[in-house]
Amino acid sequence: MTLPPARLLSAVTLSLLLAACGTSPTTTAAPVPTAQEPAAQGPGAPDTVNTDVGHSHGERAIPGLGVDPSTFPTHARLGTPTILPAARVSAQALPGNVQPSITALKVLILSSGSGDFGLATAKAMLQEAGVPFDVLDATMESLDMGRLVDAGGVGRYQGVVLTSSALIYAAPGGLYPSALDAGEWDTLFEYERTFGVRQLALYGAPGTAPEDYGLRTVAGAETSTTTLTLSTAGRAVFGDLTASAVPVNYAYTYPSAVTPMPGITTQVLATDPAGNVLAATSTSADGRERLVLTSAQNPYLLHSQLLSYGLVQWLTRGVHLGEHRRFLQADIDDLFLSGDRLDPATLAMRPNPYRVSGNDLLNVYSQMKNVQSAYPVARSFRYAMMFNGGGANASVPPLCVNWPMLTRDMLSSAAKCLYTQFDWVNHTRDHLRMDVMDLATATTQVGDNVTIGTKLGLVMSRNALVTGEHSGLGNMDPGDDGTYNDSDVNLPKQDLGLGRSNPNVLSAAVSAGARYLASDHSVASHWDATCPTCGVPHPLNSGVFLVPRWPNGMAYYVTDPTEALAYYNGMYGPAGRFPYYDHNLTYAEFLDKDSDLTLNHVLDGGAFPHYMHQTNLRQYAAGKSLATDWVRAALEKYSRYSTLPLTTLRWADLGPYLERHTREAKAKSAGTLYAVWNRATNQVTVTSTAGSVPVTVTGDTAGTLYGAYRSRSQDVTGTLTVTVAPR
Structure with missing residues (x-):
């Protein structure tokens, strides 16, 4: 392997990795789970086995998706729409001062009411791109020209999203009226025509009401499981996607066919294996541009997430506030410390703890470089090493080859060699629990680790801090008296809210120059549900900003595939604590399931790291570790479908990026x-x-x-x- 030149400090120194928002649609009966749709339980269920010292999933979820599939639009059939006569709004003329060339950079989402299964998807795709939007519930509010054009004659919206093509809802007598009456549809179309505003229908069973797309459903072809392949025209719209067919599962679909109609031009974007249309653009006789999808959508389904980027860019013509960027951040906690190690035969901890070796660290560097070379989307990938200097020896020489006979601690020597190659982040000196810690001890734990990192010569992200177990942030045992601060006893924790954070920890962090603290995305108070891609300004200390991190399926006490499976199947296998699967998974199956969840997070566009632990770095076979297996599984799946590069930022840049993004998102929302x-x-x-x-x-x-x-x-x-x- 090739390693960076070492600093010559001695003669022996050498150079060398898914709430469900979809609800039962009002246009049909509630989705009915089938034998192929497992119950809402599985990996992600709350447990104490996988707590690191806080590494818990914290969410009960279907593997790889994070939600209950019975809430997916598997049975979201669309009734025949009825357009009611103009009653609330007559077709309205444009104001005399109209300025048809000027629109606000904002999108209007038109919804068919509280049970609208497409609303969550519409919001998610715009939030991921940072695009401002308004939602109009057309069952409750009228759509008139004043809602579309401001007093100065400027268009209020640059694009319109219909959660379904006819905005229908269920009514007594088996009718499916549109939430917009004929006058409101005419008003909308006049606005779109005059201002050149594009319209996106997230789901439709193409017909003639309220307008014709030049498509008709293919009778008998309806399905909830298919695949989507882009046409040449589709690749122009979805230029970020590869040629691989996209799975369309758990989503009712109306495969359609082009039906030539006078004045309408239809362009097929995507088809199913039989050549039926699943997505198309269409130009109306009056010149309006529409795009319609014939599959139901859900923000946690793969096809919805993969299409999201291209749909937003098409809708806005590539001009909008905000950006859609994707990230792959992988943090490794507890470096330099020893940790628990699972005995796969007994599912108990071995008597001797495990500490990653210097050779392991050197090989992880080589694995990281191989990942960068193997995956064009991950050229910037690097691990972040969250280190606990209390387990290091700063007086050893740097060594870039595994010669333990030349040093008292090969791990510390390897870290000195790799001082610039990883992103080194303060994880406190000794990984103590900090929920009720006094100020002096907290200051020592945070500050001493900076000193140790400096003595080791590590290039650190000095503005960042990860506390042991994400402690000190209100997720704690409410009766904790500090007795177990220096142990790994997994006290029962409750999310008491950020208001119960330890102010001493916050003060110690700020005093050490750390503004960005890691929080746990599986704890409700540690992330912002109103802004899924935002961080969280700490309510008790304006000098602290929280960066949520995702856990994954690699338990903190496993070092090889056998141990990883013993934990995972012991939790979610047929005889596990939370039985989910009908068989114990193989290692390949486990990576496949967990990378589904990782892919879901990556496609969401949030700049949130995933975190693992030093035990997961063990080189269990030549060139292999659990951490890099996880990274490769995620990249393999992502690269199958997308060409958009994945950004990896040092924490020194990650925190400021996320804080700026959050400030911008909040200002747009306000x-x-x-x-x-x-x-x-x-x-x-x-x-x-x-x-x-x-x-x-x-x-x-x-x-x-x-x-x-x-x-x-x-x-x-x-x-x-x-x-x-x-x-």
Whole structure:
């Protein structure tokens, strides 16, 4: 293997890795689980076996998806729509001051009510891209021209999303009226035509109401399981996807066929194995552009997540506030310490703890470089090593080959060699539980570890901190008196909220220069459900910002596939604590299931790390470790479908990125950050009414290229004008 040059400190020194938001649709009976749809229990169920010292899943979930499949739109059949006569709104003329070239950079979601199974998907795809949106419940509110055009004649929306093509809902007598009446549909179409606004229907059974797409359903072809393959035209819209067929499972589908209609031009984007249409664009006789999908959607289903990026870019013509970027961050906790190790025969801990070796660390570096070479989407990938300096020896020489006879601690020597190759992050000196720790001890634990890292010569992300077990942040035993602060006893924990955080830990972090603290995404108070891609400003200390991290299926006390399976099958196999599978999984099956969940997280667009532990770095076979097996499984699956590069940031950059993203998202949500687009001049004017805030504009001609689109991120105070290039 090739390693970086070592620093010559002695003559012997050498150089060398899925709440369910879908609800029962109002257009049909509630989904009925079938024999192929397992119950809502499985990996992710709360347990104490996998607590690290806090490494618990914390979520009860179907493997690889994180939700109960009985809530998926497997049976989301669409009734025949009825368009009611204009009653609430007559077709309305545009105001006399209309400015058809100018629209706000915002999207309107039209919903058919509280049981609308497509609403969660519409929100998720826009949130992932950072696109501002409004939701209009058409069963409760009227859609008139005042809702679409402001007093200055500017269009309020750059795009329109229909959660289903006719916005139908169930009514007495077996009828399925549209939530928009004829006058409202006419008003919407007039707005779209005048302002050149595109319309996306997330689900439809193509027919003639409320309008014709030039498609008709193929009788008898309806299904809930199929695959989607892009056409040449589809690859232009979904340019981030590979040629691999996309699975469409748990989603009722109306395979359709092109039916030529006067004045309508239909372009097939995707087909099923029989050549039937699953997605198409269509231009109406009055020139409006529509895109319709004939499969039901859900934000946790693979086809919905994979199509999301291309759908948003098509809808907005590649010009919008925010950006859709994907991340692969892998943290390794507890480096330099010894940890529990499972005996797979007894499912008890072995008497002797396990500490990763220096040779293991050198090989993990080699594995990381091989990952970068093997997967073009992961060129920037690197591990973050969350280290506990209390287990290190800072006086040893750096060694870049495994010569333990030349050092008192080969692991510390290897770390010195690899001082720039990993992202080194403070995990406190001794990994103590900090929920009720005094200020002096907390300050010592945080500050001493920085000192040790400096003596080791590690290039650290000094603005970041991971506390042992994510402790000190309110997820704790409410009766904890500090007796077990220095042990790995898994006390019963409750999410008491961030208000029960230990202020001494927060103060110690700030004093040491650490602003960004890791939190546990499986703890409800540690992440922001209202903004799924945001971090969390700490309510008790403005100097602290939380970065949620995802757990995974690698228990903290396993070092090889046999141990990993003993834990996993002991939890979720047919005889496990939470029986889920009908057989004990093989290692390949386990990686396949867990990488489904990882893929779900990656496609969500959140810059949140996944975390594992030092035991998972053991080289159990030549060039192999559990951690790198997990990374490769995730990348193998992601690369099968997507070409978008996965960003890996050092924590020194990750924290600030996530904080800027959060500030921008909150400003857009509050309406204090907004923009208008003049398509005649291709100028976007961004306005902030709440002081200086970050803003990201996708489509900016001078921005940074990601995929096929450029985005610029900068601060704006007052107004900012940028030039864009629509697609």
